[in-house]
Amino acid sequence: MILRDLISCLPKATPCGPLDVDVTSLAISSRDVVGGTLFAAIRGTQADGHNFIGDALKAGAAVIVAETAPPGNLDSAVAWLHVPDSRDAIARLASCFENDPWRALSVAGVTGTNGKTTTTFLIHHIMKSVWHRAGLFGTILVDDGDEVSEATHTTPGPVEISRLLGRIRDNGCRGVALEVSSHGIHQKRVAGVAFDVAVFTNLTQDHLDYHGTIDNYYRAKADWFEALAADPRGKKPVAVINVDDEHGRELAESLDGRMRVIRFGFGVHSDFRANNFRQAARGMEFELSARGRTFLVRSPLIGRFNVYNLLGALGAASACGIRPREAVAALGKAPQVPGRMENVGSSGGATVFIDYAHTPDALENVCRTLKELDPRRLITVFGCGGDRDKGKRPLMAAAAARHSDACVITSDNPRSEDPQAIIAEIEKGMPKTGHKTIVDRAEAIEFAIMNSLAGDIILIAGKGHEATQQFADRTIEFDDRKHASRALREKTLEIAEKRKEAEFQKRDFPKSDFPKREFPNQ
Secondary structure, eight states: OBHHHHGGGOTTOEEESOSOOBOOEEESSGGGOOTTEEEEOOBOSSOBGGGGHHHHHHTTOSEEEESSOOOTTOOTTSEEEEOSOHHHHHHHHHHHHTTOGGGGSEEEEEESSSSHHHHHHHHHHHHHHHHSOEEEESSSEEEOSSOEEEOSOSSOOHHHHHHHHHHHHHTTOSEEEEEOOHHHHHTTTTTTOOOSEEEEOOOOSOOHHHHSSHHHHHHHHHHHHHHHHHOOTTSOOEEEEETTSHHHHHHHHHHTTTSEEEEEESSTTOSEEEEEEEEETTEEEEEEEETTEEEEEEESOOSHHHHHHHHHHHHHHHHTTOOHHHHHHHHTTOOOOTTSSEEEEEETTEEEEEEOOOSHHHHHHHHHHHHTTOOSOEEEEEOOOTTSOTTHHHHHHHHHHHHOSEEEEOOSOOTTSOHHHHHHHHHTTSOSSSEEEOSSHHHHHHHHHHTOOTTOEEEEESOTTOOEEEOSSOEEEOOHHHHHHHHHHHHHHHHHHHHHHHHHHHOOOOGGGSOOOOOOOO
16 A cells, blocks of 8 residues: 555654655564564553664665654654654554555444453344344454354454454454453554444452552543544444443443443442343353343353343444344353353262352452352462452452352463462461462372362462463463363273272172182282
């Protein structure tokens, strides 16, 4: 694309140099630069891209986007765009480079501390059921309408986001659902996308290592909605907000009169309201009151917290123009979200669930839900990640202890921290009895399963779908689901052996049936 056409989306840019340059690609890392690339210098938390402009020029960059004026000795063949905010600029340039793919799509974004992944999966499932093709990207998977692949980031960088949206549009999708993290908002990764729907699930303590305070964390979420209200880019965005959450109520009130708001929850002031919630191990049902009509919602998901995820998805689908009856019918066959309250099997009458719960609120919700299934015992295996918010570690312990009959504290992703030191901080929130510490996560999972009894439920929390474990000096392959399945098989074999031995001992054989044997002296 010719630079002159590309920069039409940047009214505040000050260009220098040739504007007839043919831009062939965009990059925010100098390592990705080739001839014809537009390189945007981003000021990051670990490094400043302005320090790598020289490397980008050596690699053949044709255009530099920076928050500084060009140097006096700039090659006359290179164009320079002086902008007030490189992050915002590259997001808008990336969208323009792909011919604004969001224009051809119903775009639904989901933000919040807990429930983003599940709600996004549910919206995608509804879209796909009704429209046959729909895109998805977030923490776990990317579906471009043609192929499904593993995701690398909850919210990708701005160049990748627009590239994905372009593929989703070109593959004939009518809509797309994507997770929008607080990091992604703060770093303006989605600044180039116009949304039709913005969903707010909830807000509890998390990511304070990045945002500093809960108020800053909330502000990052709220800024996204503020931006959509101020600059809808020709769309009519709808905010779909959980108003049973105090931050959600605050957000909804701040947006009233500036954009359409759909409120959801169990409360009487909700536009999408749940009543008469009932659940069992195999699923749940509740009555949905929406727009003066009532629908019976059935889903294979379990947990009161998943009612909120279902309501958010139903509200988002409605805002995208999908009739509630069609959306409700689709949710009856909602998919299992990998690592989200995932039932990975049973052995000897004990059942194992895997969940990504890694915040105090999420762990409390999951434990409470499983306890409501009336298990003989609830055994919870969990840890906390290293190099992340340390304040939530004892809170996680307290949440698990409140609802579990026994806890096994272990490692999560220690990263650069000492695993034993992390566990010591977790233990500050535990009662003095009722838990066991096993640093090795594989051993902890095996211990919990092998020591379970008929009727027990074992929850393995924290890593969910993740397939690796991160240490200071290495990253290893590690999937909770695989380790749990292996332990369940071992448990099954052990039970079979014990049963065989018990049956053998019950038999009343005549003594003559057994020949005498001579055993060597011991």
